[in-house]
Amino acid sequence: MAYTRNNAWDNNGTFQNTSLLWYAKGVGIMQTRALDDLNSWWFFAAIHGEYLNETNYPGWGSIPGPPQVPTTPLPSKSIQDSYWNQCQHQSWYFPPWHRGYLLALEAQIRAAVVSLGGPKNWALPYWNYLGPNNQYKMPPAFAQQTLPDGSPNPLFVEARYGPQNDGDIFIPIPPVSEQCQDNTLYTGSNPNTPRPGYGGPNTGFSHSGRLSGNLESNPHNQVHVDVGGQAPQGNVWGLMSDPGLAALDPIFYLHHANIDRMWAEWNAKGNSNPTASNWLNGPAAVGQREFIMPMPDCNAWVYTPAQVNSLSQLNYEYADLSSPAPTQPVAFDATTRRLTRLGLPPTVVAQGDRMDNENSLELVGTHDGTISLKSSGARVQLRLAPEVNQQVISSFAATSEGTLPDQVYLELENVRGAQDAYKLTVNVNGQTAGTVALFGLRRASMEDGQHGGQGLTFVLDVTEIIDNLHMNNALDVDSLDVRITPNNSISEDANISVGRISIYRQSYQ
Amino acid sequence: MIENARIRSRIVASVLLICIIAWTIILVNPAPLMFHAHHLVTYSGASRSSFPIILLLRQLAYLVLGWVIMLSAMMSPTLIESIQHVAERSFKRQRGRAIGLFIIGYVTVWIVTNSAILLIMLSISLLELPSHHLIIGVSIIAFLWQCSPIKQRSLNRAHNHRELAAFGLAADLDTLYFGITHGSWCISSCWALMLFPMVLPQGHVAAMATMTFLIVSERLEAPKTPTWHLRFPGKLIQISIAQTQILFSSQLLKQE
Ligand SMILES: [Cu+2]
Helix, strand or coil: CCEEECECCHHHHCCCCHHHHHHHHHHHHHHHCCCCCCCCHHHHHHHHCCCCCCCCCCCHHHCCCCCCCCCCCCCCHHHHHHHCCCCCCCCCCHHHHHHHHHHHHHHHHHHHHHHCCCCCCCCCCECCCCCCHHHHECCHHHHCCECCCCCECCCCCCCCCCCCCCCCCECCCCCCCCHHHHCCCCCCCECCECCCCCCCCCCCCCCCCCCCCHHHHHHHHHHHHHHHCECCCCCCECHHHCCCCHHHCCHHHHHHHHHHHHHHHHHHCCCCCCCCHHHHCCHHHHCCCCEEEECCCCCEEEECHHHHCCHHHCCEEECCCCCCCCCCCCHHHHHHHHHHHCCCCHHHCCHHHHCCCCCCCEEEEEECCCEECECCEEEEEEEECHHHHHHHHHHHHHHHHCCCCCEEEEEEEEEECCCCCCEEEEEECCEEEEEEECCCHHHHHCCCCCCCCCCEEEEEECHHHHHHHHHCCCCCCCEEEEEEEECCCCCHHHCCEEEEEEEEEECCC | CCCCHHHHHHHHHHHHHHHHHHHHHHHHCCHHHHCCCCHHHHHHHHHHCCCCHHHHHHHHHHHHHHHHHHHHHHCHHHHHHHHHHHHHCCCHHHHHHHHHHHHHHHHHHHHHHHHHHHHHHHHHHHCCCCHHHHHHHHHHHHHHHHHCHHHHHHHHHCCCCCCCCCCHHHHHHHHHHHHHHHHHHHHHHHHHHHHHHHHCCCCHHHHHHHHHHHHHHHHHCCCCCCCCCCCCCHHHHHHHHHHHHHHHHHHHHHHC
16 A cells, blocks of 8 residues: 655644644554553654653653653663664764654554554655745644644644744744755765765764764754744753654654655655665664664564665655656756856856865864854854965866866864754855754763764855855955854853864865 | 765775784784783893893883884774874864874873883782782773773763864864873773783783774774673674675675
8 A cells, every 4th residue: 555645734734634633643642652662652752862861851751741751661771772762863874764763653653543443544744844835834733732622632742942932833944945955966065965965974884973964954953943942941942952852742753754755855856865885784784773663563673774765665655746857957057056156157167077076175274262152152253274275266267177166165063062952043254154953962962972972063065155255356365254143042051162163175176 | 974085095094004014013023012911920020130221221112112013903993083083174284293193192191001001010010929810810800891881981982073273283282182182081991901912921912803803893883871781892793794794795786
């Protein structure tokens, strides 16, 4: 049987949309199960990430309900070790791991729905916040305290504060965008694809990822932080803002269904997933944990990226996979736009020369020293090494010889902090470089966590800003003016710091 | 994270070369290493008599050389990630200098610690305990340390690739300091495993190879919550098996 995942905004995103009504009832059933039941809502949330050992918030015992989150009975240590805290972020495994996670949760909910006499072909709805009209708002069914029959609504969550921390849940567009859909490389970079690529960086044997892929950065991370937000007072943040809480909120799976739909759409446009065996065989092939999910029949499903590589291998589809064949080869877009910006005829760069040199990443300048971020943000002078900056400048002259000028990136390195629910907008010489969401920051900053306390690194493509500076003869300078502005006031206890800000060049020569 | 593939492959090639050279020396002529192995026990007798200063200096130089060879053989593969971090975070023209400072910091803490351990061992040997007491003692300490939360904490800290300044003196000091801190966490996690082969009356080389396998394997694991637990070189074996399977199945696919 092929299942179709429909838009959560069908029937105005209310309980008139039966997919949502049955989802609510299925979530309700999973929530009645105990924490140590592999088929429970709580167990599934812990598969993504948990804070059961912490006493204060975000410890699961101090989450303001609903939902009332249990902290006992714990499953055995070996069950915890094989299932919990599996989520793959800052890695090229991000899309396939979450695809399998959704399939397992969907199977669980479907079994619950069928047990209640619901449709046998129920499938998870998706929330396309980038869709037309009101879809940027959370579907209204999630804000109802009760179901149509008057019973409590399992989709209602107290700790969901929104982008302005006032409980109004919507996705601000921009900065959230579907720009990543124009990427043409899963891992790596080219004129259409900024580093580290659409799906994320190859995290190698050590699994020491610090960079999110482009799909993961925006929209994924931003939507998490926008929906979750921070409580107006106190040091409580929304469930969706933190990977160790996020999957407790039923909106999580609709958000990820949309991310999964975007990945499928990206593939349908003709973009390919990695063919490297280390990706296809999953992290187990590099000695990491295997991807494993509990299925409703009480069996464990162990899977690899190769098994969830394309929708055609799987038993579901999306109602809207708007993927018209591009009218012109996508590869032309970014290059043509850039040449136009530089006042050059589009013919100047031969197609064969458009692949960048992935080996050429080189530091151009930095702001050294840790910046501690308060609500007022920060403004620093980023010092450029003159001899490297000269190479960037001279790369503009090389355009006449048929190669593109350097691609330039700004990095916020070793960003650390105790709270995730913030977004930072970065400006360079008065021009917006982009916005980053700190989803995952707390876990990446824990010294005994997966990242060993080195925090997260954010990369922004600032090529357009550098192009503009060049066109205004303002690139031959010693420093750049960098501003960081938080989207909301930063709580005292958040302790957010940026270890270093850097500019890197990547040459096409 | 592999950011710059060319830097990565150069680092991997150089490190493997150094590692292979060190192992070749050890296999061909393990004399420098033998020094503080069983010589240690007989050393106590000599040290009490008047010892010619020249001979002592020569012995010391030999000793340090032995340590450097041992470090190159056993620890160099664990430095790939950190060296790459240093290289990528430095200006191109300063990469060599930065890597050099990192290694100087790293090796210096090892030499200081080794000297301290040697002094302790010498004083113990003055007690003229039967040599098997030493072996048993070191084995017990090594085993306990290996299972301890401190061991896990040290492994975790060795994964922390901190920010490094890029300009001027601050850049030099940061990389040197990174070498020292990284070296300290390495020592804290590996000292017992490195000491163990040295006190064995025989079979040093086999023991060293085993310990190297264990050390490299542990470093490939992601950080974990520090607790008491048994540690096995599972990771490297897992990787080897999985990679062999991949290789094998891709060969099969080609034949089809
Ligand atoms: Cu997510």
